[in-house]
Amino acid sequence: MNSRNWITIALLLLLAAVPPLAAWLDQPFYLDLLRRVMIFAIAAISLNLILGYGGMVSFGHAAYLGIGAYAVGVLGYYGIYNGWLQWGVAIGASALVALAIGSVSVRTSGIYFIMITLAFTQMLYYLGISIEEYGGDDGMRLKVRSQFSGLIDLNDPTAFYYLVLVLLALTLLLVHRLVNSRFGLALQAARSNEARTRAIGLAPYPYRLAAFTIAGAICGLAGALLVNHTAYLTPDFMNWTRSGELMFMVILGGIATASGPLLGAAAFLLLEDLLQGWSVLPKWVTEHWQLYLGVILVLAVLYAKRGLAGLLPGKNE
Amino acid sequence: MNKPLLETRRLRKNFGALVATDTVDFSVHAGETHAVIGPNGAGKTTFIKQLSGELRPDAGQIHFAGEDITRLAWPKRSHRGLARSFQITSIYRDFSALDNVALAVQAHAGHSFRFWHPARADEALTGPAFQFLRQVNLHERANTLAAELSHGEQRQLEIAMVLATRPRLMLLDEPVAGMGTDESQRMIEFLGSLRGNTTMVLVEHDMDAVFTLADRISVLVYGRIIATGTPAEIRANAEVRAAYLGEDL
Numbered sequence: 001m002n003s004r005n006w007i008t009i010a011l012l013l014l015l016a017a018v019p020p021l022a023a024w025l026d027q028p029f030y031l032d033l034l035r036r037v038m039i040f041a042i043a044a045i046s047l048n049l050i051l052g053y054g055g056m057v058s059f060g061h062a063a064y065l066g067i068g069a070y071a072v073g074v075l076g077y078y079g080i081y082n083g084w085l086q087w088g089v090a091i092g093a094s095a096l097v098a099l100a101i102g103s104v105s106v107r108t109s110g111i112y113f114i115m116i117t118l119a120f121t122q123m124l125y126y127l128g129i130s131i132e133e134y135g136g137d138d139g140m141r142l143k144v145r146s147q148f149s150g151l152i153d154l155n156d157p158t159a160f161y162y163l164v165l166v167l168l169a170l171t172l173l174l175v176h177r178l179v180n181s182r183f184g185l186a187l188q189a190a191r192s193n194e195a196r197t198r199a200i201g202l203a204p205y206p207y208r209l210a211a212f213t214i215a216g217a218i219c220g221l222a223g224a225l226l227v228n229h230t231a232y233l234t235p236d237f238m239n240w241t242r243s244g245e246l247m248f249m250v251i252l253g254g255i256a257t258a259s260g261p262l263l264g265a266a267a268f269l270l271l272e273d274l275l276q277g278w279s280v281l282p283k284w285v286t287e288h289w290q291l292y293l294g295v296i297l298v299l300a301v302l303y304a305k306r307g308l309a310g311l312l313p314g315k316n317e
Numbered sequence: 318m319n320k321p322l323l324e325t326r327r328l329r330k331n332f333g334a335l336v337a338t339d340t341v342d343f344s345v346h347a348g349e350t351h352a353v354i355g356p357n358g359a360g361k362t363t364f365i366k367q368l369s370g371e372l373r374p375d376a377g378q379i380h381f382a383g384e385d386i387t388r389l390a391w392p393k394r395s396h397r398g399l400a401r402s403f404q405i406t407s408i409y410r411d412f413s414a415l416d417n418v419a420l421a422v423q424a425h426a427g428h429s430f431r432f433w434h435p436a437r438a439d440e441a442l443t444g445p446a447f448q449f450l451r452q453v454n455l456h457e458r459a460n461t462l463a464a465e466l467s468h469g470e471q472r473q474l475e476i477a478m479v480l481a482t483r484p485r486l487m488l489l490d491e492p493v494a495g496m497g498t499d500e501s502q503r504m505i506e507f508l509g510s511l512r513g514n515t516t517m518v519l520v521e522h523d524m525d526a527v528f529t530l531a532d533r534i535s536v537l538v539y540g541r542i543i544a545t546g547t548p549a550e551i552r553a554n555a556e557v558r559a560a561y562l563g564e565d566l
Contacts, residue, residue, distance in 0.1 A: 182436045186429035189420050192409040199369065199407070200482055201395030201424040210430065 005176075007312055008259040015135030017160045031157050033273060036267045038164045039225045042171050044249040046218035046259035051247065052256035053179050055191030056106065059114045060121030061246050063101070064129060064216045068223020072133060076142055083146030083154075090224035091217050097124075098216020099209070106208045114267055121238060128235030139234030146228055151248055154228050156191035164225055168262070176258055178214070187211050188256075216255040250275045250298055261307040273294060288306025318381065322347045322516055323486055324366070325531055328377035330540075336348075337363040339540035340373065343485065348408050350512055350518040352527045354535035361520045363390060364537065365488050366387045368518065369401040370394040382485065394427065398485030402492060404520075406471045414455060417463055419446035420482055421481035444521055448483060453477045453507065469500035476507070494521050526558035528552075536560065 015034060022030040043065055071090035080086065105116040128287040129137050145154040153162045178184050190197045190204035197204055227233050236242070245268065253264025275281065275289035285292055304311055321344035330338035331343055337360040345351045353532060354359055366372040370391035379387045386394060409417050419442040423429060426441065436442060437501060450456040451471040458466060472492060479487055490506065493501035505526045508517070512530065521527050527534060528548050535545040540562045544551060 008561070022441065128421055167409045177433050177435075180435045182423055182429040182431040182442075184432075185416070185423065189409060189412075193407060195371070195403070196389045196407045196409065196478075197420075197424075198371075199395060199401045199403075200421040200478060201392045202420075202429065204391070205393040207429060210358055226387060 003313060004258060007022070007065055007236075008172060008262070009198060010248075011259060011262060012165070012172075013020075015165055015168075016162075019161055023158075028157065031161050033159075033269070035161050035164050037227055037269045038168045039229055040246070040249065040269060041262040041265040042164075042168055042225070043222035044246055044253070044265045045175055045221045046215040046222065047246050048250045048257075048261045049175055049178065049218075050208075050211050050215045052109070052260070053184060053191065054107075054187050054208055056113050056208060057197065057247075058117045058215075058242050058243075059240070060101070060117035060214070060249065062238050062240070062242035063124050063232045064098060064219035065122040065223040065242065065246075066124060067094045067097055068220035068225075069227035069233050069237045070128065070134070070223075071220070072224045072227045073140065073142055073147060076144060076146075077134065077140070079123065081144045081147045086146050087221065087224045088300075090220045092220075093292060094220025094223070095213050095217035100216055102209045102212035106205060106212055109162050119239060121243060125238040125240070127233055128238060131160070135233070137235065139232060139236070142227055142231045142233060145231065147216060147226070158314065160228070164229075167221065167225070171221075172258065174218075174261070183207060198204040200206040248297065252297060253309055254304075254309030257307065257309035259312070260307050267300075267308060268297075319346065321345055321380075321485060322349075322378045322382060325368070325517070326378045326380070326496050328364075328367060328374050328379065329439065330367060330372065334415070334439075335337055336540050338367065341537075343535060343542060345516055345518055347516055348513055349532045350517040350519060350530050352383075352521060352523065352531035352534045352536060353511075353537055353543065354524075354527055360540040361537055362490060363540075365401070365520055367435075369399060369488055395482055398400070398483070399488065400482045400484035401480040401485070401488040402472075402475050402479050402490055403492040404494060405563050406468070406475055408478065408566050410462075410464045412449060412463055413447055413460050414466065414470075414477075415443060415446055415459040415509075416461055417474055418477050418481050421478040422446050422449075423540055427522045447482045449477045450474075451475070452480060469496050472496060472500075476504075477493075484515070486518065488518045488520075490520045493526050497521055501526070530535070532543050 018034050019031055022028055045060065046059045050058055058229055070095050072086045075086050075089060101120045105113055109114055134140055152159050152163055176249035186207045189202065190208060194204060214293060223237065249264035250261050250267050252267055254260030271293055274290050323345040325341055325343045328338050328341040334343055341364065355361055363372065367374045370389060374387065378385055381399060382460060383395060386397065422442050423436065423446045447459060450459055453476050455470060455473050457475060458470060463471065466474060493504050496504060501523060519530060529546055533545060534548055534551045534559050535542050536551065543560060544554045544557050
């Protein structure tokens with residue numbers, strides 16, 4: 001195990017210490033904030049699988065956040081609160097849609113791939129807006145959070161927090177195993193040198209499509225978590241700006257690194273929160289927080305070329 | 318003589334008005350080293366690309382080991398035993414030398430839908446990969462990033478990757494291009510050591526390499542083969558001398 005893996009584990013341990021700390025400080029808000037960070041980290045890790053390791057710059061990854069969220073929201077709307085079923089549908093439907101979108105878009109590359117993934121996600125976004133039954137543009141409230149046969153109560157912030165943490169750890173482990181397996185090496189080979197990969201007898205398409213599908217499925221789970229987190233469902237989950245934010249988290253954290261997406265999600269969301277609400281900051285900052293966030297992000301990309309993970313000690317993967 | 322291992326029949330490729338491959342009949346027998354020479358722009362690389370499967374010919378056929386492979390996709394030809402090195406070195410620059418060769422081994426060890434076990438700890442891949450690195454004398458650099466190898470070492474690495482696919486026929490596109498005198502001498506010796514055990518199509522500008530290694534030579538000019546024969550026959554051919562405009566053959 002190299003030093004980079006230890007950093008990821010240290011980050012997870014740090015996250016595990018947050019609930020008692022928040023309780024001790026009497027600041028339950030941090031629990032909420034970091035749960036949100038971890039949910040977006042799961043989504044960013046799934047995007048990193050295709051963007052970082054696969055070299056497929058998807059500008060439509062928020063689609064699967066939306067599908068996962070709608071699976072939970074719509075089933076709940078019809079009185080089905082069973083979490084096993086809801087989350088199973090969230091993952092399965094996301095995988096199926098990713099397989100369908102991927103089977104078309106993975107044949108393209110470069111700018112065409114970016115545009116085609118964006119176009120498919122916009123289609124889903126406008127579909128969400130157009131269905132009045134599920135609140136259309138406004139979205140709808142999640143009346144009841146997913147229920148897991150009494151095993152875990154998502155209304156308990158601490159229990160929900162630890163569930164997200166465990167799922168984050170499992171996602172990190174899964175993607176770590178994937179990218180170092182034969183499958184992961186074939187995927188990275190196709191990114192590194194496509195002509196050479198064909199010449200040695202590997203056709204990249206099936207591996208890329210499989211990675212695209214797996215990434216969609218994992219992000220669908222993040223969507224199911226997100227809708228339970230906000231207890232509100234809106235088509236905005238699938239907005240193209242959301243896809244852009246996920247890309248930013250991956251790039252800011254360090255593409256094709258294990259801990260990068262987690263660091264990126266944390267940096268992005270914590271900065272956003274800090275600039276918006278930190279009372280120490282003057283009003284001219286908090287009122288135009290997006291501007292200052294933009295400046296920080298531009299500097300980060302310019303001066304940390306391998307992302308935040310690249311600043312950490314240890315060998316690059 | 319037996320049926321050739323590789324044969325093209327009236328192969329033709331146009332790029333607009335330019336005829337890059339003009340009705341080429343070409344054959345390679347098992348165990349033979351067949352060099353393709355010709356002036357710049359003669360269509361040598363275009364010809365190789367059609368053999369490897371990167372380009373589809375407009376007309377004509379390619380037969381390999383008794384099978385018509387004219388329409389067969391590039392990766393599938395690799396599995397039939399056709400391997401290719403590139404004029405401009407083509408390796409995985411961000412992987413170690415060992416990873417590069419292990420990937421070539423992996424590509425020929427069944428499908429890669431294996432999601433869980435670490436491939437770098439898989440003796441079935443790294444064992445043979447290390448042997449192929451040793452064969453090209455690069456084993457001491459196994460864990461070096463490919464991008465950090467010297468130009469000559471990168472060419473050696475590419476040859477190791479070609480060997481790792483256990484080819485029946487190797488298509489080598491200028492294997493000594495850009496090498497220093499010593500390096501290219503060593504590469505020629507190495508390729509010479511493979512002669513007889515393997516079949517090679519060698520595209521090369523370096524006449525030393527061609528006349529040392531080739532059993533037969535075909536001369537390509539403006540997409541047409543103007544002569545095929547033993548090195549001695551080619552040296553004596555008046556048309557070839559004219560094509561090279563007095564260059565020393």
